[in-house]
Amino acid sequence: MRHKIALAAALLAGTMLTAGCDQIKQVTGGSEVAVEETEFPERVFWGDTHLHTSNSVDAFGFGVRLGPEEALRFARGEEVTATTGMKAKLARPLDFLVIADHAEAMGATKALYDAPRLLIRDERMKRWYDLMHEGPAGSQQAMAELLDARGRNDLPQALTDADAAAERTQSIWKDHLKTVERYNEPGKFTAFAGFEYTLMQGGNNLHRNVIFRDGIDKVGKVAPIDPTYKNTPDEIWAYMEAYEKSTGGKVLAIPHNSNLSNGLMFELTAPGGGPMTAEYARRRARLEPVVEITQIKGDSEAHPFLSSNDEFAGFGVAGWELNNLLMQEPKKNEMFAGEYVREALKRGLLIEAQTGANPYKFGVIGSTDSHTGLATADEDNFFGKHTGNEPNALRANEAQNLGTGKGRFGWHYLAGGYAAVWAKANTRAAIWDAMARREVYATTGPRMTVRFFGGWDFKADDLKGDWVRAGYKRGVPMGGELAGKPGARPTFIVSALKDPLGANLDRVQVVKGWVDKAGKAQEKVFDVVWSDMGGKRKAAGGKVPAVGDTVNVATATYQNTIGAPTLATVWTDPEFDPKQRAFYYVRVLEIPTPSWPAYDAVRFKVKLNPDVRVKQQERAYSSAIWYTPTA
Incomplete structure (x- = not known):
């Protein structure tokens, strides 16, 4: 019966287009695979562009032990065992997945966890080691302290050693790309190479997920870069442009959680307060054609303070409108305009009228930002933000703010969202191209078919x-x-x-x-x-x-x-x-x-x-x- 409903849905949505098909070739695993590409996008493909596994410094610190392979198997519809021991499976598989593990300190908490305790000299790191070995509650406390230190630029030197971090990242990235290639099946399931550039000075969220169109033959020539203590996205943009120039490949970035940037994600000026130039606007619009409008840590479409006549504004803002990501700076009302997508679209028109270029001419998608390795967005199958928030009797009522017990509670997390992409085929090239041309939409979890x-x-x-x-x-x-x-x-x-x-x-x-x-x-x-x-x-x-x-x-x-x-x-x-x-x-x-x-x-x-x-x-x-x- 479900198959009949799905077919009727496709027919009613006008998606069954078959004329004008071409064949495209995509390289995967070192060999070319021919995939038929339709004249027009005939169906919507569902995916998650923002999933974290045990390779992310915070995800492992919170306790997750699922790696990229389990994450990809789960997204493809297979049953896996969650970190807390429960069986987990999607009611319907996804069509594509981007594992966007943090480039910053990639694998660092796992390395600390695995290190011989006698060799750990820094007292804070020794404390975090002990806490992580206590179990989920201790891990959450360790990560709360580690993230607080990160927001204050006060991490131990051993965690910020550039040479050691680069060597560790390169090794993890090499293994990760091999796993991604192994699970990429053009025409059936698309696995993208990507990472998260965690720009976050003072706790203001300016994160970007970087997504490559290419396979290991090109992406393997570079490695994720750590923003360390940068304040603007110029470094990641330069990295992307250099990648395209040196490899002939293509890459884009997706800003996320603008609702936790304290007004900095969608500014009217250039970063730092100077006038925004047309060159800056065009560069940003080209490199960042898509924005994540909804995810577990709240919804960034519209806020009642900005859209008082909109009775449906403010979905998923409760708990996230008080301060920035790391709760290190209270939010003021004047910050909202630089955080919500509708206002950003309006600001883009104003900037275009002044400069001739619109930096905020972007499409929108949803994704999870799950740190469990499980890309779930259904209300009845929500596996939480992190391991301590996986299904349990306390999570809806109990304070879950990184173990600090203040401010944000379990129920403030949303279960969504997902990215919906109108593409001509289920391949890296077709899905990435659809993102680049902005033919995408977001949902808070349900798989509605939307045409416009x-x-x-x-x-x-x-x-x-x-x-x-x-x-x-x-x-x-x-x-x-x-x-x-x-x-x-x-x-x-x-x-x-x-x-x-x-x-x-x-x-x-x-x-x-x-x-x-x-x-x-x-x-x-x-x-x-x-x-x-x-x-x-x-x-x-x-x-x-x-x-x-x-x-x-x-x-x-x-x-x-x-x-x-x-x-x-x-x-x-x-x-x-x-x-x-x-x-x-x-x-x-x-x-x-x-x-x-x-x-x-x-x-x-x-x-x-x-x-x-x-x-x-x-x-x-x-x-x-x-x-x-x-x-």
Whole structure:
């Protein structure tokens, strides 16, 4: 039955395109594999671009013992044993995975753990060694102290020795690439080479995940680099440009957790406060075409302080809006504008109007940032942020802030998200190229199928025919750009289909941002199609009534007796001004469903604290389509 639902979903979404197929060749394991590539992207591929294993300094320190091989086996759908001994398996395998272990101190905690205690001279390192050998609680305490020292630039010299770190990283990286090649199967499952560049001075999160398009023949010529105490991303950009020049390969970076950067991720100025130049803007947009909008440590789409008229702003911000990543600097209200994606898109329009280039013309994806080696994003199968947060009776109520017991609690972690990519084949080349052209979207976990096209002459009747082909032939997909057309208004094809194994849909919204005549950035959210649109749910005063709620918290269940399995429409911007720069993106909302703490309460028979989140409306965010006026 599930196979029939999935096939119907693909057909309704207009994804079954077969004409115009070409063959591409991808090198894997030293040999060429021919893979058929379709004329247009015929299906969406699901993956995680942000997973950590025991090679990451913090993941191992927290207690995880799963390495890259177990992580790849799990992502492909195999059952593995989690660090805490439980069996773990995805209900549906992923299509691709990026293991993004931290370049910084790669393998250092494992090396410390394995070292003879008698040879450890530094007293702090000896303490961390002892704590890690005590078990999960001790490991969490050790990592809390280690990360605090990192944020204050006060790590022991033995952990920052450049030569020793480079030698250790090179050895781990070499073995890692061999594992990635072994599990990469073009056409079936894509394993990418990548790492995390952990830029984080003072605890302000400016991390980037670096993802290579190439295989071991090119990526093996370089090694991950450690940001040590850098303050700006210039070093990693220079590294990427040097890689492309020396190997002929391709690489991109994905900023993440902008919500914990304390306003520094999406600045109006250049880093350090000087004026942003067009050269800087173009460089950033080329090297960082995608941003991670949602993950375990909160959602970065919109904040109520910035978007007070948006009733659905602020998903997943609780607990993460108090301070930066390492809780070393309190957050002020004026910082929010540099942290949330919608505001960044608006700032990009302002900068483009001034310089002619937009540094924030990016697509969006979700990913997990799991430090368990397990890429899980389903509420009923959430294996936690780190080993101490793997399924247990205490995690939803108990303080889980790196073992310090303050500020953030277990339930503040989100179970998502995932990256959705519209690609022409399941290969490194096709998926990476889709990211580079921004034809991607994010979800908070559910696998909704979302299409979004912009053009100038789409009509409602297009939905009765081959509208996907029409979208590509007569318009641009998500991530694309529309140039002005005299006398015309932009029209958009919007389609969303529920996760075949998940909840019905509440509504689809188009979020618009623009620069007004006074040179100020504005935004507006339009409800464009919703369930029971012609029935009881009639818009009044610019608002659509709530969809309802079927969640039974006591049993952690819901019913698909409300909402709709699919929503589609052709929408025209009623307030379009051809002289104003603008962007449009889609937000899709599900009906309310139980959150992972609700599933935990039933599974472990525990009573949740009153403030614990027990239900939510999961969602998807498309990449934007930009409109630029003609000169």
